[in-house]
Amino acid sequence: xxxxxxITGGLGFIGSNLSRYLSKNESNExxxxxxxxxxxxxxxxxxxxxxxxxxFSRTSLSExxxxxxxxxxxxxDVIMHLAAESHVDKSIDSPRIFIxxxxxxxxxxxxxxxxxxxxxxxxxxxxxxxDEVFGDLDNKQSKFxxxxxxxxxxxxxxxxxxxxxxxxxxGRTYGIxxxxxxxxxxxxxxxxxxxxxPHMILSALSxxxxxxxxxxxxIRDWLHVEDHCKALEIISLKGKIGRxxxxxxxxxxxxxxxxxxxxxxxxxxxxxxxxxxxHYKQLIKFVKDRPGHDKKYAIDFKLISKELGWKPKVEFxxxxxxxxxxxxxxKGWWEEILNKKYKLERIGK
Ligand code: NAD
Numbered sequence: 001x002x003x004x005x006x007i008t009g010g011l012g013f014i015g016s017n018l019s020r021y022l023s024k025n026e027s028n029e030x031x032x033x034x035x036x037x038x039x040x041x042x043x044x045x046x047x048x049x050x051x052x053x054x055x056f057s058r059t060s061l062s063e064x065x066x067x068x069x070x071x072x073x074x075x076x077d078v079i080m081h082l083a084a085e086s087h088v089d090k091s092i093d094s095p096r097i098f099i100x101x102x103x104x105x106x107x108x109x110x111x112x113x114x115x116x117x118x119x120x121x122x123x124x125x126x127x128x129x130x131d132e133v134f135g136d137l138d139n140k141q142s143k144f145x146x147x148x149x150x151x152x153x154x155x156x157x158x159x160x161x162x163x164x165x166x167x168x169x170x171g172r173t174y175g176i177x178x179x180x181x182x183x184x185x186x187x188x189x190x191x192x193x194x195x196x197x198p199h200m201i202l203s204a205l206s207x208x209x210x211x212x213x214x215x216x217x218x219i220r221d222w223l224h225v226e227d228h229c230k231a232l233e234i235i236s237l238k239g240k241i242g243r244x245x246x247x248x249x250x251x252x253x254x255x256x257x258x259x260x261x262x263x264x265x266x267x268x269x270x271x272x273x274x275x276x277x278x279h280y281k282q283l284i285k286f287v288k289d290r291p292g293h294d295k296k297y298a299i300d301f302k303l304i305s306k307e308l309g310w311k312p313k314v315e316f317x318x319x320x321x322x323x324x325x326x327x328x329x330x331k332g333w334w335e336e337i338l339n340k341k342y343k344l345e346r347i348g349k
Contacts, residue, residue: 001027003068006076008033008061008109009040009083012116013191014128014225016044029053031074033067035060042188043333044088061105067112075120078236081109082128084160087194091156092291101168102159102180110170119178121186125178126236127167131221131246133182136294141298143221144182146244154293160166169290171242179239181232183247184299187319188225190222192218193334193342196255197320201327202334203344204272210263212288216256219296223249224314234308245308252315259284261275261317267325267345 005022009015010032010300022028032048034040034317036058048054059066061083064118071079083092106127113125134144135151150165152158166181171178187197200210231247239245263280272280304310325336337346 001178001227002029002282003027003078004029004031004074005078005080005083006031006033006071007284009081011040011042011044012035012082013039013044013188013195014186015227015317016041016190017084017225018082018187018229018232019045020047020231021226023047023054026053030055031070031076032056032069033059037085039086039192039194041337042192044261044335055076059082059107060336061101061183064108064111067108069117071112071116072119076253077128078114079109080126080128080232080236085156088132088156090288091154091159095155098155098159102156104164106163110166110176113176114170114174117174121175123174123177124236124239124241125171126232127164127178127180129164129180129182130157130160130230131182131184131248131297131299132221132294133161133164133348136299137296137298138279141250144246144296145300146246146303148253154296160229177241179235180242180244181235182244182245183228183231184221184223184249184297186223186225186228188261188323189330191225193344197262197323198327198334199344200259201266201324202308202338203295204263204266204283205239205270205277205327206344207272207274208344210259210280210283210284211285211287211342212256212259213287214283215286216254216259217256217295219252219297220255220299221248222251222258222313223247223255224319227312227314229303230313232272234310235304236307240307241307245297245304246301246305247310247311248301249316250301251312252296252298253316258320261320262324266323269328273316
């Protein structure tokens with residue numbers, strides 16, 4: 001039987017990896033809804049031209065009536081809502097668009113889903129959210145789990161927290177079958193160069209400083225995007241309606257160690273040829289900390305593990321080495337972005 005997925009944000013980093021992964025299965029049909037903002041990119045999913053089971057509508061979350069029509073015509077079994085503004089630094093500089101896209105945009109998706117209830121009451125609305133909604137852990141605290149309190153620190157995380165609340169309320173009030181997932185930091189191929197890992201790889205390759213916020217001791221729990229895609233698929237097939245699942249990598253690593261690891265991998269694969277230094281590590285520069293910077297995130301993913309049998313599989317050092325190699329081998333993808341859309345002066349997440 002054909003299973004129909006409607007994926008918002010399917011041409012962003014996670015969405016393009018997810019659409020590629022789900023469309024490998026010919027029993028799945030994928031409709032991507034994406035407005036192609038600066039972080040969306042048709043080049044992230046060349047399979048759009050070769051796989052018959054992927055289609056695309058260039059539509060913004062602000063187009064409320066069009067969203068309703070698209071959903072009614074396509075009749076998805078599962079809506080996976082990923083489209084969002086996703087960069088914390090950008091949210092500190094320009095918060096307004098985060099309110100428009102992440103809050104009002106999710107409201108528009110929920111209202112369109114409510115319209116769709118009139119013709120199909122069995123579809124699933126999956127809201128893809130972040131661990132950042134829970135705020136900060138101090139080093140002594142245990143990990144975040146499904147019972148953690150919301151305590152967002154940045155405009156980005158506050159907007160995602162708001163969207164989580166809207167999804168729960170629309171589920172309880174109007175009977176939309178929903179599941180929310182809150183995932184830790186993802187890494188892997190096709191990630192936009194504003195985020196920490198690609199930012200550092202591409203800056204190092206351009207012989208630029210590698211700017212680390214504060215003392216670089218902020219800890220994040222890193223998950224390979226492939227593992228996230230598998231988690232989302234399992235949730236769509238076996239997840240319990242109304243549940244929240246936390247997804248993490250069991251990889252708590254300080255930002256400065258991530259950057260050191262990238263430098264070592266690069267030095268092995270492509271020894272630096274610079275007049276300034278003889279190792280990429282010497283490009284590291286500690287800069288003024290980000291305001292409201294959370295110190296630590298870590299995820300307890302026992303629930304999804306126990307209920308759905310999901311566990312992260314990609315070992316971090318192997319995943320990071322693969323990611324660095326991907327950026328070395330896919331210059332065309334990121335050079336186009338650096339030429340047209342983005343300058344490397346900003347600092348990654
Ligand atoms: P991304 O910035 O790479 O991609 C976002 C996509 O959404 C882009 O294709 C963009 O064109 C699209 N989009 C943005 N505004 C839109 C609008 N108004 N209408 C239609 N499309 C629009 O983001 P990502 O890193 O792939 O994250 C995807 C989702 O996963 C987000 O909801 C994010 O909060 C969540 N998430 C990300 C991470 C992470 O580490 N990247 C971790 C946990 C959760």
